[in-house]
Structures are given as C-alpha cells and as structure tokens.
Amino acid sequence: MSAPENRGFASDNNAGIHPILLEAIREANSGHVIAYGDDVYTRKAETTFRKYFGPQTEVFFVLTGTGANVLSLASITRSFHAVISAGTAHIQVDECGAPEKFTGCKLISLPSPDGKLTAEKISEHLHGLGVEHHVQPRVISISQPTEMGTVYTPAEIRALAELAKNSGLLLHMDGARLANAAVSLDLPFKSFTTDAGVDVLSFGGTKNGMLFGESVVFLNPTLAADFKYLRKQAMQLASKMRFISAQFEVYLSSGVWFRNAEHANRMARLLFEKVSCIKGITITQPVQANAVFAIIPEKIIRPFQEKYFFYIWNESTSEVRWMTSFDTSPEDLDGFCNSLASLLA
C-alpha cells in the first residue's frame, strides 16, 4: 500500500528527522572514532542521561524499539521466567514474537481496555511461585504512555513498583514515547521512572524526531552487568555508534525532546477537539499523549484512508488510531478534519 502524499496520521515514525538532529549527525561526521561506542560522543551522551535519570544510571544505545524492549527483558530474566504485561503492549502484539524467541520466556497478557495494568489485576497471576511446572513471574512490563495513548501517573507506577518489590519481581517500562508522557504529566523523566521504582527503561528517540536510536536505561545499575554481551549477541550493537549518541546528546540537552513532544501532544489535543465536534465520531480513549482513538462509520474508513493513511485498530468495532507527530501542522489537522467531515456528510 502506498501512502497519499500529504502528511498523515498513521504513525509518528512515518515522520522524518528533525533538522536539529540531522545537524547533530553532520557535526559528528568528522574524522575517525573507535567503532561500537568507545568514543567521546557516547561518553558525553551517557553523562547527559545521568543528568536526567540520576547519577547511578547505566545507559546503552541500541537500534530499534523492539531491540530495546527485548534486551531490557533479556537482561533481567532467565528462560523459565514470565513477563506480565497488558494485552495491548507492544511486546505482546507488535514484535512478532521477538521477546519469546530471544528470552525463551512466556509473556502473560492481561486484558486492559485503556492499556494500563493495576496491582490488582497482576496479583491474580502471581501464583505457582516456586512450583517448577509453572513459569515464574519475574517482570511487570508497562508502556508509558500506553499504546492506547493513556499516561500512568507517578502514583500508579509507584504502586506497581511496590507490588514488584514485595513479590520479588522487577519493573520494566517501555518508553518508546517517554517524552510524550513527560510533557503530558508536566514532570521530569526521573520523577516517574527512577523515583517511581522503575528498574529498567526502554527509552526511545525515533518516534520523536531522531533518524534512529533507542536505548536501554538501567535505573537500577546492578542489573546492567552483562548487558554489553547481550546487546552484541542480539545484533543491536551499532558499529558507527557515534551517530546514535550524538543525536541523543542533542535530543536531551537542546530540549528538542520537549518541544517535539509538546507539539505532538498539542496537535493530538487539537485533533481531539476538532473531531469531537463532528457528529458520528466516538472518541474511545482519553487523549493524554499524541494518539487519538475513535470509532468511525465503517463505510468511510477506506475512502478516508485513500486521502490520509492511518491504521484500523479494531476491525470489528470500526475503531481507528490517529497519531500526531513533531511535524504535524494545524493545516494538516484542518485538511484531515474537513475531509472527515465531508465524508460523513
């Protein structure tokens, strides 16, 4: 399928590279540095991560979001462990079984209409502990924001961290869009990661303007001991690492992470407001980050997709997902909403 030419609302990784981050790549393109991360760009970026997540932080750069998640999980599990997450989690439905394949673990999927887990839901699954016939729950994995565009409060995260600690589990956060959550909460990263008891974080840059670049952030650094071997064995060690590191450095220190996410969230809010006024559209999730979920009449889905490409979330209910990104313009929204309104008319 080929996308229409205008900017669409299919996914924030359909956008390109933010100019300031492309410039960071260009500036790092000077002379030789040792490959695979033994370079000044990587050292500098690591230092910057420690400013944002605490001085104990150990960060490792990887290539894809799936890579960050799988390696986060692999570093804190053995093959007989289980990982508990919402049924909507990226690790459950969008990684083609990569977590199972690499870790050997079972992923336990809990139903969750809004993409969030609660201590109560999880507790029902903490049984069979110590019994060899059953996989042993080891990790609670949450997405912040969730794949449904909702955002956990720090208190909600702390409650899960507490359950994890009390039960001998660890807490992983998939932060592929962490910047959008920070903007939504109006809080620094640290307050709802390190300070809330998260052990390991997948922190993404690609969906918010980087060419490529994801990271595994050990907020609990005792878990990082063997990570470098796992990263290499998982094919996630970039040879010209400096070009990821240089982007992350600028991404964080220039504030572009904030500006891009703030813009995308604002555009989602605006989109929500605009479509809320259109009759025949039902918004199905709170709009807390950069996603809008809506039920629209089934018959207009295909004609609308021909003008603006987007994904159907649930075929049976005609629920669709619209994502905004750092480069969504108010004019894009106008065109989109006008097109939608005229199809509904």
Next chain:
Amino acid sequence: MSAPENRGFASDNNAGIHPILLEAIREANSGHVIAYGDDVYTRKAETTFRKYFGPQTEVFFVLTGTGANVLSLASITRSFHAVISAGTAHIQVDECGAPEKFTGCKLISLPSPDGKLTAEKISEHLHGLGVEHHVQPRVISISQPTEMGTVYTPAEIRALAELAKNSGLLLHMDGARLANAAVSLDLPFKSFTTDAGVDVLSFGGTKNGMLFGESVVFLNPTLAADFKYLRKQAMQLASKMRFISAQFEVYLSSGVWFRNAEHANRMARLLFEKVSCIKGITITQPVQANAVFAIIPEKIIRPFQEKYFFYIWNESTSEVRWMTSFDTSPEDLDGFCNSLASLLA
C-alpha cells in the same frame, strides 16, 4: 581506550559517513512515508539491486552486519543444521555467539590460514548425513573478501557452490566488504555472486561509507519466503527504513561504492608497499582488498598504538591488522609509516 586524534588504521568502520551518502539521507528527509519499508525509496533501491545482482534478486535491508549474517543463516536453516565456515569467519569469532543463539545451529570451524575454504577441506566434514545424533551440514559460509584481506576468485566460489549443490547444501557469502572484493577482482558483483552460485549474500554498506545499512540479498529468491517475519523477530526491521534505502540507492547508482572501495584498496596496496620497505616487518597475507596483516616486533606495538590505534590480531605471534578506508589519505600513510619506521629505528 580512547583513540588518538588522527585517522587510524584500526577499522574501516571507524570512518564516518561519505558526504554523498549523508546528502542522500538529507534528501530523503521530506514529508511522511510509511514506516518499515513500504515507501518509494525502498522500492527504488530494490530495483537498483536487481540491476546489479539479476532480476530475480530479493533484497531486504537490515541494521547491522551481524544481523545480516544471522538472518541469512536463519532463513536457510533449521536448528539441527550445521554451518561450515573458516575459523577466521566473522560469524565464528566476532558475533558473540549471535548465530548459535538465534538459529540454534552448530557452527563448524575449519582452520584456514588465509581465511578461505576449499572443497577439499569441507568434504571431510560432510559425514553423519542422515544420522540423527549429528548436526546436519546445511550451509557453507564464506567471506568475500575474507577477514584476512584475501579475495576468492569466481572459480574458487563456483567450486564451493558446486560442492554445496551436489551435497544438498547452500552457499552463503558474507559480503560486509563486497565492494572491496569487486574492485580487487575488477569484476561486477554479479559475476562472483549470482553467477558463481551463491544462494544468499550479506551485502554491507557501513564499512564503505554509509552511516548504517546492511542487507540480505537472496540471489536464489525461493529462499526468501518467510524472511520478513524473521527480520522483525530478530529486531532488524528499521522503522525509518527510507534512510537505509536512500543510502543504498545512491551508494550503488552513483558509483560511490566503487570509488570508495577502489580508494581504500589502493591505500592498502600503497601501505603494503611502504611497509615492505621497512626492515623488521613481515607481511603475512596477500594484500588483495583493504587490509594489511603484519608481524611487527612485540615491543613497539603499545607505543605505536598510542599514536595510531589498530588491533592486535594474534598476541602470541605479534601479528597486527591495519585497515584502510574510503577516507584514508596518502598523508595518513606517510605519517603512519614514518612513525613505524622511527619506532623500529
């Protein structure tokens, strides 16, 4: 360890991005395209690959050289198969066990001073066929050029392909530096890959000037059927794929692949000539691509590394490896050789 500031001879992936390829990224950075490869840049690059490797070619872009090798092997094996390669092969010694971990296969390592396999060496290991106690040989994997800087002739490759075909095996080529081999042989890629009977090729761009970008090229396209799932499950599917595709397109169609490799090979030849004149240095391998292997006095290794970083290949024999790259200058060579000569004096 931090590298000295001058351009070194440690590895061709210590170099940066060739300007024409960075420009290709910049040009592709316009508007939205569908992520994960469903875009015009990728379609165009695929067409260009078919010009170079034959119309039947199926190419898939991936992120790392290890990823390309592991996925090449995974797509043509089941877990009880064995892969036969030289003991010097990248898959044997430089991938931290990634092939074993992902494929489950045993890698059989054959001693080879010059990095090449021969039909004779391999034939000794084609036993136990059909016996369930033994892994079943399924793939011959060769590197072109080899990790020792030597280059297979088309006839040598055809002989291995014939053995493979006659024995029910497949032939994989690790072409992380394939451009250097093509220049060395003064032959088009197709003549020593597709036409020589190679089934699957790892074709690299990173070591010859790309920011990042490797590929799995099915010259025998019947083997490609399930590849897309394996790529995703192996964490090797880039979300902003267009930036790999756009580089590969320009890499091939602009001829930069040739110019860069021709330059690197020429610099290696020049380096060989210069160091051959220095007393106390023994060159240990034919210089056919962009690597020079030499035995140098053990006592000068550390002082020399402080000026120009490079890798020790064999501690016990004081053998070292020097790689040239697309941006090596004659002046770099002069400085390097002068430094070496003065240390030896």
Next chain:
Amino acid sequence: MSAPENRGFASDNNAGIHPILLEAIREANSGHVIAYGDDVYTRKAETTFRKYFGPQTEVFFVLTGTGANVLSLASITRSFHAVISAGTAHIQVDECGAPEKFTGCKLISLPSPDGKLTAEKISEHLHGLGVEHHVQPRVISISQPTEMGTVYTPAEIRALAELAKNSGLLLHMDGARLANAAVSLDLPFKSFTTDAGVDVLSFGGTKNGMLFGESVVFLNPTLAADFKYLRKQAMQLASKMRFISAQFEVYLSSGVWFRNAEHANRMARLLFEKVSCIKGITITQPVQANAVFAIIPEKIIRPFQEKYFFYIWNESTSEVRWMTSFDTSPEDLDGFCNSLASLLA
C-alpha cells in the same frame, strides 16, 4: 510435601506401572538390540500404531508428555508462528514455558471455562495474517480429554480441523489421556483423530499405566520429515528405546489401554455420584473422563489433604481436582467419600 500412604486422587501419574506393562519390559530385556530405536520392538509397535491410526501414520516415541507436546509443535512451526490454545491447556500452564523456549513461538491463550476451544473463539484471533509485526497463527492445539475432564465430540474436532484447513493452520491434539477420551466417546482412536482432521497427536501412555512412554503421532505424515533430528536435539531420544516400544505394543494390542481407561473413567463417574450426594459440594465440570472438579468449603481443604492428597485448582474459589486412575478401587472411593462427609459434618 509427602503424600499419605493410601492411594490418593491427586493425579493419575501418581499410580505405578500396570503389571502387564512391567511384564512387557521384562520380556524385552533379552540380549542386545541396537539402541535409539533401530530394533524389532520399535518396528512392531509402529505397525500396531498404524492399525489404530491408519496406514499412513508415522509415530515416534519420546520420554515425557511435555516432550511430546513441544516436539509436536516444533515440527510444524517456525519461530514467528503462534499456537492458539485454551488457557487451561497443559502447554500453557504446566510446562514451565518449554514450548516457548524450544519453538520460539508465542502461545495465544483463549479463556475457556470447560477447557474447550470453538471455531468462533479462535476466529477472533486470526488477524494480522501476512503482517510482519505480528506473530502468524499456525497451530490450533486442543487437549482430548481437556485438562478440565471434558471430552470433545468428533464433530467438534472436525469443526476445528475445518477452520484450521481453511485458514492455513494445522491441528494438534494433546492426547496425554487419549484412552480416557476414547472410552468416554465409545469410539476408536481413529474416528476422532485421523478421521476428524487432526494433523499431529501427542499420544500418552504414562498416565494410563505405563512406566514411561509418550509418542508423537503424525497422522499427516508429510509433516514428519525432520522429526528425528528435532527429537534428538530436544533430548527426547531414549537410548534403550525398546523398553518404551515394548510397552506401547502391549498397551495397544492387549487392550490394556482400554481396560485401564474404562476403569478410571468408571471410578470417576462413581466418585461423581457419591460426592453429588454430599451436601456442601458443588461439581463444576461435566465428568466425561477421569477427573472430577468440585468446589468444597475452604476450611476442610487442608485437613482433607492430610488424609488424601489432591490439588487445589483455584485458590480463590476453593475449587479442587480429583483424578482417578487405573488402580483406583471402589474401597478407595468409599474411604475418600466417608472422610469427606465426616469433615463436612
């Protein structure tokens, strides 16, 4: 925990070996035969399996029920596939993640109060086909009888087989207690396996009187090509295979499979009738094979377990499971029910 001395109702594999099967072992213990299955006992047992399941049948003997299930699945999947089963399935909850570890596949768990799957439930999960981000459904796995003691009718199985065929999937049956199902249905094995469209069957003997011995039965023999390698690699190839084969031969040809299962089922039915008369007990599943599920007052569970060991199925509802076996006697039932009644009084 140590069991009380009397015969309990915890599991049918707490029973020992049926004398006729121990005698089969003794008779096979004569002279040398080639190890690993190249022997006359194995050939004879294979022939007998073909009488029961059809002449096209390919059978392989393995060591454990988990081994039979994992190898059945491994032989018909690749790592990016998904296996769909009921949430109660042994492969989901009682194999410590062995299927995920060995196959790399995701197991999709469907809620099912009675342990059965239906075409309707499964159809909801047949989406994302052909999309590389999602695991690809490949196998429907059912247990016959189910882990809840219920039994599929041939028509129910045929409906699932039809769905599988129409959707490009395969049908696996976990028949760890297949004899109990055959007795319950009063039908030959073939009528609800081969003839109902099952592709691969785990057929067990251990729970019905064998010392040890399970099998993977390819009713669709085109799927068996590489099985012998997978069996060895999965550590499921017995060296003194003749002692499994000789048991299976006698198990089938002497009719002991039928007599044992018929007895166990009858004892379960009798148990059901007896406890149904006891006030304060709620039977929660139809008693169609050799299991009785009941909700009993929480406070009597521990005291009752001290007399007769059994497993709690669901802590939160006080649901327990009682299994009968080939050696359960009417007197065992009397003692059990009297003890239960007096605890409830």
Next chain:
Amino acid sequence: MSAPENRGFASDNNAGIHPILLEAIREANSGHVIAYGDDVYTRKAETTFRKYFGPQTEVFFVLTGTGANVLSLASITRSFHAVISAGTAHIQVDECGAPEKFTGCKLISLPSPDGKLTAEKISEHLHGLGVEHHVQPRVISISQPTEMGTVYTPAEIRALAELAKNSGLLLHMDGARLANAAVSLDLPFKSFTTDAGVDVLSFGGTKNGMLFGESVVFLNPTLAADFKYLRKQAMQLASKMRFISAQFEVYLSSGVWFRNAEHANRMARLLFEKVSCIKGITITQPVQANAVFAIIPEKIIRPFQEKYFFYIWNESTSEVRWMTSFDTSPEDLDGFCNSLASLLA
C-alpha cells in the same frame, strides 16, 4: 540396519537392564507416590548420592545423557558464554546440536587425539575476555572416561579445575560412564570429582545396566538454585520419577555399579589382549575403560559387521570402535575374535 542376533560390541547401551535394577523397579511399583520426584525413593537416592559425592551434593535425576549434559551446561551459563571441550566430546558430536539450541552458547572444539584436554591447550583459547564481540569462555567440559576410552587421572582433573578457578570458569564432567572410570582408577567417585574440583557432573546409569536414568550432580551446590525450573523447561522431568530414583539407589548401594563396570572393563582388557595377537589389527588408544579402538583392513569391515554389529569411528582410516558391556561374556569375545581372525586369514 538390523543387528545380528548375538551380543555385539556396538555400544554399551545396546545391552538391556541388569536384573537387580529391574527388580528395583518392580519393588518400587507399589501404591501411589507423588509424581515428579516428591517421593521417598527419590529422597533416599539423594541421600545415597551424598554418601558417594559428599554431604554438600545436590542431585537431580533426568532422562537422557544428552539431557544431563545440556542441563549441566545450561545451569552454569548464559547465552553469550562459550563451552570449551575436546573435539571428540559427546556434546560436540553426538547430541545433534542440543547444547547450542538450549543454551545458545558456542561450543569451542579443541583437537585431541586421545579425547583429553590439557590446561595448555585450553589456555590458548582464553582470550577476548571482557570484549563484547567475542563469546566469553565460561565452562571447561571434559568426559570421564573420554569418548576414546581413556581415563583422566585425578591430577589431570585437578590441573584443569585449577585453570578454571583461576580464569573464572567452571568445570563440568560428562560422566555417562563414570563407573568405568572409577573402576579403572581404582578410586572412589569423590576423589576425582568433588575432591578434584569438578563443579557439575553428568552421572549416568543407563550405559551400565539401568533401564534409563541419568543425573545432574552439583558438587558445588550454589550452582543448583534454579535447576528445577530448567529441568522442567528442558522436558527432562520424569513424572514417575520413583522408577529412576529406585534404580539409582540400588545401583549405588548394592555395588552393582562397581561389579558391572569392573566386568565391562575386564572384558575390554581381554578383548584388547585377544585382538592384539591378531595380525593386521592396530590398537589406536590405550584401553583404560570399556572401549577398544582399532584400525582394521577396510575390506573386512562390512563382512564383520554382518556378524557382529559395531560402529566405524573414522571412515578414512578404517578405525572402528568396540565397546564391552556388563553382560559381555568371555564366549562373546571368543566368537568375536575367532570371526575376526578368520576374516583376516
């Protein structure tokens, strides 16, 4: 291929069950016990193992020799580790890649004509430590006796244990035929396992008269913490465990382990003496356990195999392997040697 009817010299697991061990099974076949090892037979056998290997010993029963080896290795490695062994090791050549598949590790194969490793040979491979591109050596695995019928002295084992300790590695011993080594050395098990610094031992019973039954023996019990989960996930947990445990108990406490191995070793010695007198036969290995390796004229191999089945060890040199077992009789030897002599005449 079907074996001739007489007792052969192909393998010690072509023999059946020693009567005393079959009787042990029969005696354990009484009433119900909890499945999967929570029974008095298993507790008793564990106690007996502690008498032989030291009070700290943790033993777990498994089903196959490959299972014992793979689980020994899995319990002390992570996927990026390497296991160093002789090229002749069972884990290298006779397990169809099971160690690689289950552990993900690379197995490094060292050439060894007599099947033994030395500290010197291993030391050459202890490089790349701490470098993420390379697998990290973690285990030295030796076979006692070796697959070539030779036996390590306690001093040789201690030297390897010392190297392991000094290098941060662990020492695994494959003792599928450990009884034959103990008899050969005329030493108790403990003296060349626990006391010599072995960390984990695969201890076998099947090749020396048991129906089935192998074990993983942690001499260093700190390594055993998660073993029970790995055993279940590896499909190596027997449901009717008591019948393995009861055999092992009698195997050790009755002295049948000694008598059987002593007999087999003596028969091998006698075979060696007899064939040494036959012209045209070259014995290629010291006969220290129950194997005789010999080079015989190529043209008599097939005719001889038709009378007495055995395995060709090396096609290119006409080297064959003859194994004796607990039930080999002097008459078997006479028949065998007479047949050989007449073929050579």
